[in-house]
Amino acid sequence: MEDTSFLFAGIKFDKKRFANDFEKFKERKVSKALEVNPDLVDNPINEVEKGTISIKKRKRKSMNGGSVEGFSVFKSANSANDSKQNEDEEEPSERKEIFRQLERDALLRKKHNIHICGSNVPSPLQSFEDLSTRYRCKPYLLRNFAELGYTEPTPIQRQAIPVLLSGRECFACAPTGSGKTMAFICPILMKLKHGLKGGVRAVVLCPTRELAAQTTRECKKLAQGKKFYIKLMTKELSRSADFSKVPCDILISTPLRLEFAIRKRKLDLSRAEFLVLDESDKLFELGFMKQIDFVVKACSNPSVIRMLFSATLPDTVEDLARTLMHDAVRIIVGKKNTASQLVKQKLVFAGSEEGKFLALRQSFAESLNPPVLIFVQSVERAKELYRELAFSDIKVDAVHTDLSQAQRENAVDNFRAGKTWILIATDLVARGMDFKGLNCVINYDFPESASTYIHRIGRAGRAGRAGEAITLYTEDDVPYLRNIANVMSESGCEVPSWIMSMPKAKWKKYRPMRDSISCVTNDAN
Numbered sequence: 001m002e003d004t005s006f007l008f009a010g011i012k013f014d015k016k017r018f019a020n021d022f023e024k025f026k027e028r029k030v031s032k033a034l035e036v037n038p039d040l041v042d043n044p045i046n047e048v049e050k051g052t053i054s055i056k057k058r059k060r061k062s063m064n065g066g067s068v069e070g071f072s073v074f075k076s077a078n079s080a081n082d083s084k085q086n087e088d089e090e091e092p093s094e095r096k097e098i099f100r101q102l103e104r105d106a107l108l109r110k111k112h113n114i115h116i117c118g119s120n121v122p123s124p125l126q127s128f129e130d131l132s133t134r135y136r137c138k139p140y141l142l143r144n145f146a147e148l149g150y151t152e153p154t155p156i157q158r159q160a161i162p163v164l165l166s167g168r169e170c171f172a173c174a175p176t177g178s179g180k181t182m183a184f185i186c187p188i189l190m191k192l193k194h195g196l197k198g199g200v201r202a203v204v205l206c207p208t209r210e211l212a213a214q215t216t217r218e219c220k221k222l223a224q225g226k227k228f229y230i231k232l233m234t235k236e237l238s239r240s241a242d243f244s245k246v247p248c249d250i251l252i253s254t255p256l257r258l259e260f261a262i263r264k265r266k267l268d269l270s271r272a273e274f275l276v277l278d279e280s281d282k283l284f285e286l287g288f289m290k291q292i293d294f295v296v297k298a299c300s301n302p303s304v305i306r307m308l309f310s311a312t313l314p315d316t317v318e319d320l321a322r323t324l325m326h327d328a329v330r331i332i333v334g335k336k337n338t339a340s341q342l343v344k345q346k347l348v349f350a351g352s353e354e355g356k357f358l359a360l361r362q363s364f365a366e367s368l369n370p371p372v373l374i375f376v377q378s379v380e381r382a383k384e385l386y387r388e389l390a391f392s393d394i395k396v397d398a399v400h401t402d403l404s405q406a407q408r409e410n411a412v413d414n415f416r417a418g419k420t421w422i423l424i425a426t427d428l429v430a431r432g433m434d435f436k437g438l439n440c441v442i443n444y445d446f447p448e449s450a451s452t453y454i455h456r457i458g459r460a461g462r463a464g465r466a467g468e469a470i471t472l473y474t475e476d477d478v479p480y481l482r483n484i485a486n487v488m489s490e491s492g493c494e495v496p497s498w499i500m501s502m503p504k505a506k507w508k509k510y511r512p513m514r515d516s517i518s519c520v521t522n523d524a525n
């Protein structure tokens with residue numbers, strides 16, 4: 001990754017907003033180290049949330065034996081005297097209550113496999129009711145959750161929502177299909193005043209138009225009943241809108257269209273209070289870097305809250321985020337960069353390209369359980385495979401970047417509606433797309449990287465449902481098997497021991513030359 005330190009440059013330090021942090025640089029008396037609100041005993045949770053408590057005491061293990069993260073909550077206590085003195089000064093009942101709360105938080109996080117890093121991290125949500133009692137969430141939002149069948153928050157929602165509601169920036173990594181979209185939309189809806197004039201106040205960036213459209217729909221569903229102006233940045237809007245006249249609270253866009261609108265249509269983002277980078281590791285790849293930098297600078301409000309969400313968070317992106325975001329909280333659900341445990345993963349040796357096609361046809365003949373999503377490595381191969389399958393009785397379609405916007409939308413909509421049983425796709429739809437009820441993902445072509453594998457197979461096994469993923473491989477793919485096998489074993493799938501004993505190959509953007517599918521099928525016939 002290229003040097004990205006220019007990102008987030010020009011963001012001014014807001015002394016008022018970061019008064020608490022500013023305060024830390026001033027000299028302090030030890031006796032001030034524990035700032036406990038006198039009301040704390042009555043309402044300990046709220047005070048922990050407000051971050052007014054700073055406990056100079058390190059506690060390495062929870063009562064349950066699990067590790068307790070949040071290094072500043074349990075600030076390093078090099079000086080035993082400091083903590084001793086604090087302990088002497090604190091009211092025992094207050095102190096006990098604070099620790100009880102911290103303990104409850106740690107246990108809840110442990111139960112849901114939530115790992116956090118950051119100072120004074122707010123308590124995770126026990127339930128959606130916490131949103132009302134702790135944050136005065138309006139009833140319409142809870143009604144919408146119920147309408148959508150959300151009975152309890154997912155782990156990422158439990159932690160990310162309170163973090164964002166307390167005005168903290170965050171970078172979050174949670175498995176595919178675990179409800180990250182709602183985790184960033186909910187706090188935005190709760191914090192923003194709706195229907196205001198005066199410009200965009202929340203920006204959500206997604207790497208593809210398909211994902212931007214889906215996120216817009218999700219956002220509108222969650223905002224049902226409140227007059228929020230939620231806009232998807234379409235080509236038309238980015239080319240011809242007079243943004244000073246377009247009411248817009250929340251704007252959802254791909255980086256290219258947004259950059260275009262800012263440059264050519266004078267779209268003003270200086271009042272944005274929230275900036276979401278969804279699928280953030282993808283957005284930090286070279287192709288998007290300049291546009292992201294431009295958008296980040298355009299969101300020049302010093303109080304803007306920036307957040308990064310993805311199911312994969314490479315160390316490079318994480319390091320970058322850590323150095324550039326202010327007092328951000330890191331939230332990881334489960335293990336970083338692992339596949340969803342809900343997906344049963346299988347590797348199938350097909351020998352050659354011809355073998356892959358035969359294996360596919362055979363699996364359809366034996367047990368086609370639609371809908372099925374098939375990934376190939378290029379537009380050309382998507383077209384080829386489509387041609388080979390289109391004449392069978394199977395309802396099949398393809399989606400890739402060589403189609404018009406309308407054709408792309410149709411392909412996705414028909415698949416969602418069950419009109420198409422099999423969708424052949426490039427990695428265009430590998431990230432973020434939520435195809436409800438998708439049973440099976442087939443990697444017809446071996447994925448180009450471990451993160452692509454994780455995102456591709458994550459189209460199945462979403463929102464608590466089980467799914468299946470089959471990866472076909474040929475002799476040529478064998479050197480890269482171990483990389484996939486690692487992901488599989490990390491997420492609890494069985495992998496043959498001979499694969500695990502293979503060396504791990506270095507790979508990046510693995511897209512080998514393959515025999516054309518049409519040639520191999522002609523041979524096969």
Ligand SMILES: Nc1ncnc2c1ncn2[C@@H]1O[C@H](COP(=O)(O)OP(=O)(O)OP(=O)(O)O)[C@@H](O)[C@H]1O
Binds near residue numbers: 153458459
């Ligand atoms: N609290 C909840 N309870 C039940 N279902 C939920 C809840 N929150 C979200 N969902 C549903 O879970 C599914 C997956 O959510 P979402 O698309 O946000 O996943 P994601 O974590 O962003 O996945 P990806 O990494 O693939 O982008 C959606 O269908 C969504 O409606």
